[in-house]
Amino acid sequence: MSIQGVSDPELVERARRGDDAAFGMLVDRHRTAVFRAVLAALGTREGADEVAQEAFMAAYRHLPDFREHASFKTWLLSIAWRKALSHRRSVRTFVSRFVQPPEETEWQIPGGGRSQEQAVLDTELKDTIRRQIARLTPKLRDALLLSASGDYNYDEIAGMLAIPVGTLKWRVSEARRQLKQRLADSGLGIRDSGFGRG
Amino acid sequence: MDEQLDTAIDAVAREMTAAQPPLALRAEILARIERERIGRSAGLLLPRWAWAGGVAVLVVSVGITAWLVRTVPAPGAGQMASTDTPAATNASPTTSLPSTPAATGASPVLDATTASAQPVTLPTARPRASRPAVVPAQRVGLPDDAGPSPLAGPDAIDIAPLGPAAIAIPALGVSALGTIEPLTVSTIGPGSPEPQRRDRE
Numbered sequence: 001m002s003i004q005g006v007s008d009p010e011l012v013e014r015a016r017r018g019d020d021a022a023f024g025m026l027v028d029r030h031r032t033a034v035f036r037a038v039l040a041a042l043g044t045r046e047g048a049d050e051v052a053q054e055a056f057m058a059a060y061r062h063l064p065d066f067r068e069h070a071s072f073k074t075w076l077l078s079i080a081w082r083k084a085l086s087h088r089r090s091v092r093t094f095v096s097r098f099v100q101p102p103e104e105t106e107w108q109i110p111g112g113g114r115s116q117e118q119a120v121l122d123t124e125l126k127d128t129i130r131r132q133i134a135r136l137t138p139k140l141r142d143a144l145l146l147s148a149s150g151d152y153n154y155d156e157i158a159g160m161l162a163i164p165v166g167t168l169k170w171r172v173s174e175a176r177r178q179l180k181q182r183l184a185d186s187g188l189g190i191r192d193s194g195f196g197r198g
Numbered sequence: 199m200d201e202q203l204d205t206a207i208d209a210v211a212r213e214m215t216a217a218q219p220p221l222a223l224r225a226e227i228l229a230r231i232e233r234e235r236i237g238r239s240a241g242l243l244l245p246r247w248a249w250a251g252g253v254a255v256l257v258v259s260v261g262i263t264a265w266l267v268r269t270v271p272a273p274g275a276g277q278m279a280s281t282d283t284p285a286a287t288n289a290s291p292t293t294s295l296p297s298t299p300a301a302t303g304a305s306p307v308l309d310a311t312t313a314s315a316q317p318v319t320l321p322t323a324r325p326r327a328s329r330p331a332v333v334p335a336q337r338v339g340l341p342d343d344a345g346p347s348p349l350a351g352p353d354a355i356d357i358a359p360l361g362p363a364a365i366a367i368p369a370l371g372v373s374a375l376g377t378i379e380p381l382t383v384s385t386i387g388p389g390s391p392e393p394q395r396r397d398r399e
Binding site for chain 2: 020023024027028031032034035036037039040043045048049052053056057060125126129130133144145146148149150151176179180183
């Protein structure tokens with residue numbers, strides 16, 4: 001029987017009974033969400049694969065403890081988030097931040113139909129925003145990155161961070177406010193670049 | 199302008215988490231699950247708490263065993279205590295001296311010939327003067343008429359003295375000191391020579 005159209009609770013029930021294919025289907029469904037949550041917490045791909053694997057393994061081991069009052073995705077994301085925070089706090093990660101510069105992710109310059117000067121300005125603005133996001137406090141940065149990723153709704157993020165939805169919204173708003181203030185202080189406003197214009 | 203800045207922030211934040219997970223994630227996870235299952239069936243890959251619990255039980259067992267070994271009297275220890283003199287019982291905890299005048303504190307002079315002429319009984323357990331004597335049957339909760347405890351051992355063994363034969367040491371005599379003559383010191387007056395001091399110059 002195919003498991004393509006089976007719901008998460010049904011797959012969880014099958015996995016509890018020892019059906020590894022069912023758990024593999026759950027991995028396929030949620031691996032992107034888990035991986036991006038881990039990436040948002042760590043800020044680098046280094047170690048993200050391992051932490052994502054650990055999160056899935058922990059979820060598999062604790063499947064008997066899973067209760068249906070929350071969705072499997074929210075439960076899985078909360079596990080992944082705790083694993084990622086634990087990794088972030090570890091000494092190894094702390095040291096690697098100083099020894100090795102953060103990995104450059106795929107920051108492509110949107111060049112379609114724009115002049116080279118505009119593309120350079122866009123890149124400069126992006127780099128500035130990226131640096132300012134990295135300088136936010138972890139609470140504000142986590143909330144902003146998770147909400148902007150587009151992979152989770154507010155309820156899922158609030159469940160991950162174990163905070164009320166209202167607190168989450170305030171953190172996102174506060175992160176944006178601080179970013180705008182710092183960008184204005186740095187003199188790199190949106191008028192200087194062609195970002196966002198066709 | 200504010201909306202454009204929000205758009206830029208959203209775009210950058212999205213790009214910071216836009217990476218794709220490795221394609222082999224599912225296969226690696228399923229392989230790990232299989233390895234865990236095989237290891238668990240073989241009993242080699244128990245959870246950490248199981249190993250920790252086993253170690254804790256082992257440590258407690260060793261501790262209890264060590265305590266029991268120290269508490270249960272060694273074979274013959276009770277009989278040895280009954281044959282020793284009170285002075286010898288309160289003496290050094292490692293060696294019981296024979297009951298001679300030297301051991302009872304009559305004279306501080308050690309007579310080597312006397313000390314080595316008699317057999318020495320070596321104790322095998324520490325004497326416990328402050329603790330009341332406990333019959334082994336009471337220790338294990340058996341009635342007094344239950345017969346001898348299986349832990350009761352043979353009687354005390356007399357061990358012949360080891361080492362070379364005794365050496366006869368002649369008595370050493372020390373003559374008494376005579377009286378000390380008092381010293382006469384002449385008084386220092388104004389006319390007597392006095393060493394010059396530099397600090398007075």
